[in-house]
Amino acid sequence: MPENILLDPTAETSPVIQPRLARPSSIAGKTIGLFDIAKMRGDEFLDRLDELLTTRGHTVKRYRKKHFTHLAPIELKQQIKSECDLVVEGLAD
């Protein structure tokens, strides 16, 4: 039985495509996480971001996962979620 088509159980008043969370109108006062996914030289990009944000008075926290081929551990994701308001993830090469 194909499971990939489901019938909507709701009153269908909200869109099928779930909207993203709204962007904050300002980053003032927010704790910003910089998450290094361990791609080569991603840390250089994030170091520069860290510097720019810190000199502007923002609170920055740094995170890194072991290797880019591995999913981030649940504990790390939970830690980022509990400690940060916004996250920048250092993707790709």
Add this chain to the structure above:
Amino acid sequence: MMRAMTQVAVPQNQTSGKPAVVAQTFVAVVKRECETCVMAMPVLRQVEQQAERLGGKLEIHVQDDPGFAAGFSDARDDSELATSYRYNIDTVPTLIRLVDGREDKRVVGWRREEWQAITGMASLGEGLPAFRPGCGSITMDPGMPARLKVKYGNTGLASRRIEVPALSDPVEACYERGWSDGLPVVPPTEERVLEMLDGTSRSPREVIGTVPPNLAECTVEKVAINAVMAGCRPEYMPVVLTAIEAALMPGFGLHGVLATTNACTPVVMVNGPIARAIGMNSKGNVFGQGNRANAAIGRTLQLVVRNVGGGRPGEIDRSVFGSPAKYSFCFAEDEEDPRWESYAVSLGYSPKQSTVTVFPGDGITQTIDHISRSPEDLCRSYAPCIRAIYHPGHIIGVQAFLAIGGEHQNVFYDAGWSKTRVKEELLRLLMIPVREVVPGRSGLTGLTEEEKANPDNLVPKFKNGTFNIIRAGGKAGKYSAIISSIGGRGSIEPVTKEIK
């Protein structure tokens, strides 16, 4: 789905008056697994030869092994069942005669006389038994009708389709979309919903009511989708639909029940023959887990409130505590002992009628009494427990059902007390001195000046609330249970509806 059979006049030979020979097209549907089909294959070969001689043909469609029809001129693989579905085949072998491309007549199974008549071959099947029944078509295997309807037919389902990406887990997708009450739901595929709708003769498009808080229209189809998610079987649908209709009756006050800061929730109680027919529990662990019908029927109502009505915790649902009863609280009343009438019968329904009663409830509070052997003592044991609901002096907007367990029932039966007698005794014991009534709208504000004039005046615990006695639970254990709630006459009241 069955096409109307048209009667076609067979052309007459102008000289002899006998039927003229005309080119004929036949469609046969068979499967190797059917012994009647095996027996009929040589016969079908003769039919094919006759048809071809006359400029017609026989199409032979095989549902399982295409090699079964090897050697026939027009053998077709129908393992995808497209042809079988289109011709609405429920038995094999089926032989259909087409005229101008449309079905004229069909025969099902083997009945020599009918096969001779449809083919015009007077000696067809001589030497074979006169009759042999056919076998079930693969299109009728369990689950197949729904599957084929989704694949080939018009399901008639109106709800929006949500596509789950190929590598995603449909159960997780339901969570992500906010459809779950916290426990996994059964993904509502089209096939599952079609099968669920087989449990009711009501049209999927029928609107059964509007669900608060958003006052969204709820169709039978939406109920079926949520019933799939809750884990219902199709045979629960009549109870589910009636429970939702009852909860939507104005007297029940569903908006109040779902939006309140209180912990209450709809409780669903079933009376009558349908409870046993669908396997509901009225006995041991009656309010607890383990019975599919109890769990799934109550859960469907909760999911409809959530998904159709939009009533969700932290949003319109402002309950301070909630309770496990908000997952599902549904049971059948214990009607086994005829010495007391059931709740439905006490309302005037016949024991042969099945009903759903929906009433508000916070959960259960047990009373324990291992000592009382007389009905008077047992009532005196119940009374302070009932009086304590919310507060011993809380008399406005409080109501309760008292579920008397098996061993306590025996105390009343043995003394010859009716349910009415027990209720009268309890209400007498639940008269409260005005001096002990709480101030404010839970108490004194609801009294008249005359009632308040003397602090020794007695006022009822259930000043404006309902109080009812039912039977439920296991046979061993001297317990009864109180299902309390807010509400009262004119605001949130128990409602009962017959299941039809």
